[in-house]
Amino acid sequence: MKKELLTNLYNEIKILKDELVANSINSDNKNPSIQNLRAYTYLRSKDITTLQEKLTNFGLSSLGRSQSCILSAINQDLIIVSALLGVDTKELESHDNFLSFKESQRIMEEKATVFGKLDSDLITKVMVTLPSEAKDSPSLIRELIATDTSVLRINTAHDDPIAWGKMAQTIQEENKLQNKETKIYVDLAGPKNRTGKIIKNTYPFKIGSKEGEKVEITSKILENTLTKRESKDGKSIASLVVEDGFYEEAFKHQDKIFIQDVERGKKQSFKLIVEEGKLFAIIDKKVLILPTTIVKLKTKRETLKSKLHNFIAQTEIIRLFREDSIIITPNEIDGYSNYNYEGTVYSAIINCSNKEIFNYVKIGDNIFIDDGKIGCKIVKLLPIGLECNVFLAKEQGTTLKEEKGINFPDTDLVIDAITPTDKKIFANIVEYADILGISFAQSDKDIKELQDMLKEINKESIAIVPKIETKLALKNLPKILEQLLQGDKFALMIARGDLAIEVGFDNLPYVQEEIFNICEAAHVPVIYATQILEGKMKNNLPSRAEVIDAANAQRADCVMLNKGPFVVDTIVSIKNILKTVHGIFHKNKQLLSNCKLWESN
Numbered sequence: 001m002k003k004e005l006l007t008n009l010y011n012e013i014k015i016l017k018d019e020l021v022a023n024s025i026n027s028d029n030k031n032p033s034i035q036n037l038r039a040y041t042y043l044r045s046k047d048i049t050t051l052q053e054k055l056t057n058f059g060l061s062s063l064g065r066s067q068s069c070i071l072s073a074i075n076q077d078l079i080i081v082s083a084l085l086g087v088d089t090k091e092l093e094s095h096d097n098f099l100s101f102k103e104s105q106r107i108m109e110e111k112a113t114v115f116g117k118l119d120s121d122l123i124t125k126v127m128v129t130l131p132s133e134a135k136d137s138p139s140l141i142r143e144l145i146a147t148d149t150s151v152l153r154i155n156t157a158h159d160d161p162i163a164w165g166k167m168a169q170t171i172q173e174e175n176k177l178q179n180k181e182t183k184i185y186v187d188l189a190g191p192k193n194r195t196g197k198i199i200k201n202t203y204p205f206k207i208g209s210k211e212g213e214k215v216e217i218t219s220k221i222l223e224n225t226l227t228k229r230e231s232k233d234g235k236s237i238a239s240l241v242v243e244d245g246f247y248e249e250a251f252k253h254q255d256k257i258f259i260q261d262v263e264r265g266k267k268q269s270f271k272l273i274v275e276e277g278k279l280f281a282i283i284d285k286k287v288l289i290l291p292t293t294i295v296k297l298k299t300k301r302e303t304l305k306s307k308l309h310n311f312i313a314q315t316e317i318i319r320l321f322r323e324d325s326i327i328i329t330p331n332e333i334d335g336y337s338n339y340n341y342e343g344t345v346y347s348a349i350i351n352c353s354n355k356e357i358f359n360y361v362k363i364g365d366n367i368f369i370d371d372g373k374i375g376c377k378i379v380k381l382l383p384i385g386l387e388c389n390v391f392l393a394k395e396q397g398t399t400l401k402e403e404k405g406i407n408f409p410d411t412d413l414v415i416d417a418i419t420p421t422d423k424k425i426f427a428n429i430v431e432y433a434d435i436l437g438i439s440f441a442q443s444d445k446d447i448k449e450l451q452d453m454l455k456e457i458n459k460e461s462i463a464i465v466p467k468i469e470t471k472l473a474l475k476n477l478p479k480i481l482e483q484l485l486q487g488d489k490f491a492l493m494i495a496r497g498d499l500a501i502e503v504g505f506d507n508l509p510y511v512q513e514e515i516f517n518i519c520e521a522a523h524v525p526v527i528y529a530t531q532i533l534e535g536k537m538k539n540n541l542p543s544r545a546e547v548i549d550a551a552n553a554q555r556a557d558c559v560m561l562n563k564g565p566f567v568v569d570t571i572v573s574i575k576n577i578l579k580t581v582h583g584i585f586h587k588n589k590q591l592l593s594n595c596k597l598w599e600s601n
Contacts, residue, residue: 003085009054010081016048017074024071025097032099033107033523034485039070040521041478065588067520068104107523112557114435114463114489114525116150116181123586124554124578125150126571127185127527131563134170135163141170145182147571151435151558152182157189161428168432183434185465188422190439191415193406195369196351199334200313202291207238208283215240217257217272217279219247239310240281242295246306250297251279258296262288267296318348319397320374320390328367328406329385330355335402341384349385352406356415361386365411368392370404372501407501412472417446418453430459437493441466442473444483451487463489465527468515469498477515481522491557492519496530516555520587528556536573537564550574554581555588 024039043063052062060080066073075098082089109118115125128149134140144152152171154164168184175182207215215238242250250257256269263286270281291311297304318337320326324347327339335350352358361367365378367388375392417438430436436454438446447466454460464487466473466480473480484490494515500508512528519526533550536542542550550573553559559578561570 005054006058006081006085009058010078010085010087012051012054013074013078013081016043016046016051017071017078020071020074031485032103034482036068036070036099036104037478037481037485037518037522040067040518043070044518066101067517067588068108068523069099069101070521072098072100072104104523108520108525111490111523112525114183114491115558116183122148122575122579123582124528124556125558126574127151127153127558127560128567128571129153129155129560129563130167132159132163135159135166138170138174141167142174142178143568144571145171145174145178145180147568148180149182149571151185153185153187153437153560154429155187155189156422156425156429157187157192157439161425164429165432172432184432185435185437186429186433187437187467188418188439190417190422190441191356191413191419192353193357193408194353195335195400195402195404195406196332196353197334198318198350198400198402199316199336201316202311202313204288204290205238206286206288207240208286210284212282212284213238215281215283217242217247217250217281219244238283240289240295240308241310242306242308246295246297246304247279249299249304253297253299254279256298257281258298259287259289260293261285262290262293315402318350318400320347320393320400321397322390322393324348324390324393325379326350326376326388326390326400327382327385328352328388330358331384335400341382346387347390348400350400352385354415357408357411357413358385360413360415361408361411366409368407368409368501370398370401371497372407372505373398374400405498407498409471409502409504413470414442414472415440416449417441417466418449423453426453427457430454430457430462433462435463435465435489435491437465437467439467440469440473440498441480442470443476444479447480447483448486451483460487461489463491465491465493467493467495467529469495469502471502474503474511474515477518481518481524484524485522491525491527493527493529493560494556496528500530516588525557526555527558527560528553529560530562532559532561533570533574534562534564536570537562537566540566540569542573547577550577551581554578554585 020039020042023042024035029035052064055062055077060077061073063070063073075092079089079092082092126149128144130152141152154167156164164186171182171184207213217240219242250272251274254272254274257272258267258269261268268285268287270283273280273282289308293308295306295308316336318335327341327346327349329349329351331351333349333351335348337348339346339349361378363378363381366375367378368375374390376388376390378386379389380387417440436450438450441447447464450464454462464484468474468477494512496508496512499511503511516526532553533542533546535546559574561567561574564570
């Protein structure tokens, strides 16, 4: 009975092995990583869970952790079963063209050096995104490099070439001073699907009281104050910012200032005084100050007038609720609430920065804004844009903000990842970039285009990193990986923010695990990104869930941290977490070292 089971098992393994060989080793490509990738993708096109159970029952490799050398693992199982059956194994053992586990590990370690030299204490490298202020703050970059941050990321979706150049120059200078080799990662912005600007409004404010409020009169050239500021004793003092010449005459004459009282419909006069070198008006009546308010000062020679300059334009607050209707438009207009279009009043209108998407969307498609905080469905295609019904928002409403990402998970956006803007800045950034990230890479064509651009200027030593953040990218992932493997330096980023919206938050754990597995099969290094230890970064207090999430980053070759006030503390934390987890795991392989957790004292 046992021999019969072994014979059946042998036949199953043999058939599977022959199919994998036909689809990988016997192909036109001799790159061992591409061969292994093809073998793995073919294997995953089948359901071998029953075979895995049989292999486990005989104490053989179930292939669940053999992504990096799948043919070698299957062949080894076949050798063992053959030996148990008494079958000659010489032919099987002669398959030295199969990529061995040892060689696959060597390849993976070599490719991972794209993020820096190998470090046995910290296998997973740490990348940090530089904030805009880093261009004027060498001390921040100096501190990050001093903490052994392996990669510093410059995001071209923000700032400008001058700012990026300053950041890169500081990194290069600090590398020399500290004898470090911190890599410079430059993210191409790609086709930005973002909300446009929202209209700015100025709002009236009141000053004065029956007791006589002391209101400071100041000059535009001296300071552009807010309507209120704190005095030395902690009390709030209102301020009126006037024209420079008006201020000089008022300070000189110290007589009266006249303000048009809108509510009473008449001009009011108020006494001017000087205290400690500052000019004040004693406002003994409540006065409503508007953006159109004019203040006057009468001298013996003339009457001077001045507008007020401390009206701060504030972004209009647009709060959306479930069942609201909004318009998303390609037109270059500032968004605002209560938009009237052909007699219908919509809760808001907002611009989308990427005009191309309007050629692909259709009625019924879902759209998510601001990392999924707002969800809406297209119900009508209008000449002005898309009429959408909001189905996802907080009970108390969610604020629609400008410059926030827009996702189209139901729409196949066949849009080039490298935009004309990316190409315009390309010649500049390749002078200092060690790694180039491709935002919204969706096909092997996107990878090849950048490879060709680098080849044309002899910059093929720059590594390429596609960011996987759409359903289409997932669908094309094997082709994307094969195209990467045509080059020498590369990696892949799991951009979990947009990806979670595209595939659904519930599916993200499964999807990211599958990406880890196929990248291991292709020997392509992985960057684990988006909101890693976000609570620690912003408030210096991570949640338990964030710590567990950070531990999962050990599967990756590099973990990307975003920007925040506690960046250095967060780097220390992530290193400690990774160092501990690396003691019991390496990629998807559990290391069964001596566990002392429950050892008696």
